[in-house]
Amino acid sequence: MLIKKICFCLLLLQAKIILSQDQQNLEFNNEYFYFNFQSAYYPPHELGTNGSGFSQSFKHPNFQNIDPSLKIPVNYWGGIKLISYLGYYKNFKALNNPNSIFFKNNGIDIDLNIGLSPVIVSFKSTVSFTPISFLNLYASNELGIGWQAFGFKGVGVHIENGKYSNAVEFYSEITAGGRFQFDLNAIFQGEWTHIITVIGNDFTYLINPHAKKDQLWKYKADDGKNINGILIKPYALLAYKMPIPLNTIGILYEGKTQIGKERNISSWKNKGWGSDIFYHNISIVANFEIIKPLTLGLQFKLSTNPTYTSNTAGLADISKRIATGNSYFYYDSIGMSITYKY
Template identity: 30%
Template sequence: MKKLIAAVTACMLIAGILIAEEPEQSKKSDIKFTTNINAVLAWPWRAKITATEIIKVPFLVRNNPFMSGNNVTFKIGAELSPITLEGKFDVVWTPLAVLELYGGASIGSGWSIESKTLSLHGLAYNRPNAKGRSVITPVNFRSIFYSAYFGGAFQFDLGAVIPTPWTHVVFRTDQYMLYRGLAGAEAMDSWIFQNDKGRTRNGFTYNGMYVLGYQMPLPIKLIALRLETYKTFFPTAKGIDKSNWGEDRVYVIFGPLVAFKPADICTITLVAQWETKHAHIKQIDDQPMNNAPFYETLKIDKTKWDSVYFYQVGVIVDINLPNN
């Protein structure tokens, strides 16, 4: 009974902190407008630039450490790569300093660049022929892709508990469900997006991201380790076992990142990443090519663990331009 009384008392105290405080005054209630420009350049080949207008609206703000920064943020943007064009809309609600809930959608299209020495597909079908070989069919603006996602993030900064410039050990995890589709695609059609492995079908993917890092009051702003996981839930034809080619497994991408802040409005991040790959009985190149074995015809060696291979290195430049 004493434990129950103590627990109820603690809950009442927390509720009092979160609810009873008066909202902060006008200095905290101004709507903020920011233009964000994000550029990514990576190897193996990947490049894109995104421009986003960010509208940050204070919402349910209270004068306590947990809710003083509460807001709803709206993001409207456009992303351009050499092979795709995409429009995006996102909403992020921050009900507590440690929590974000978000959702969004996008729509766009893509094209292919092909020559004797280069083959890049922004949006293309990857279908098998009668011999189980890949046939790549570029879309070239004849269709659109679309996506929608929803999820949340938990974040923690030790510096908020021990407030010194050198105690900012930070952690963040994102968990979200993503649906991606290609208009006009059949349920079993595979397709390529931004020159990926061509193993996407219309359907859901569960994604997780974990970042553990250390922030410093130096030009080197952050050193961190990031780990990303994703698990697909694509439909398969009746009687087909997707574990044969490893689609039932969780994919992992991980690596370090270092962020520099040369100016208040600019952050430059360097990343290096590795990924897990299945041990196929007959290994093939990850990039789908005409007349290469179609990925669903491959069989993994279930007696072996996934192996780790180099994924990419890159640089990300992020610029925020306040508009008020």
């Protein structure tokens, strides 16, 4: 499960983009380069084997009747994620009217970045359009390569019994989505009236060309429950922005589930591993402005995972697990994101 939620780093970056867009009425920067470093710690937990709706951290899971050679390796310390991005941002004004609350700072944004972690390198391009202040539409494409290093697999197809290919593999992630965004400050002026609400949804087409039809594969060193196909990812943010170094605090929700025919390849109703499970993440996020071009983001994250039967929960081969239809919450990670713009 180490680096299971490396896509959480994209979620932090997305939240930072949302918040920065809502701050544009205070300061609007048309063009800049940026460096972003992200790290997170993932504590070990019981993996839903305690029969409860909450899986406690730093307790060993209770795996039953599983051959040691087929079992998930015991993780005593949890995991750490590290990834860095070097990027370029540019805004082109369009439908812009600085005297209108609906068209102030409207335009087209372009974001390009290169990401590097110990097991992944990626290139991502994003184009977004704000036709009216409360609506943002966007599309992105990410291409990447993953390899095996330090005992972890960045990208790799599942072969059998929890083992993954040793080859260097490619992946592609195409996303289209939109969000409604509103800042109470647009109605009630003042430094302390920035209550920000964001509701949005992504459609993501995730593909590994090395994977066969319905074959599971690892994506950015996660737990390997990925299938070539389309994901739907709703999200929502409620945040409060303040004129102090701790300039933003908020609650962030993210969901994820497979759609299309891939959703039914191993559904829990058919005693499968749960290709139709809907995952939920709830995070407390905070943003500090250390100095003008340097910001620090923090995130404390809770997540859900499907509960498996007691005699299959510890199997390293996900395709052989049997989901019960229930799920449990657990402490997912504590993360930070440092961004420097220049």
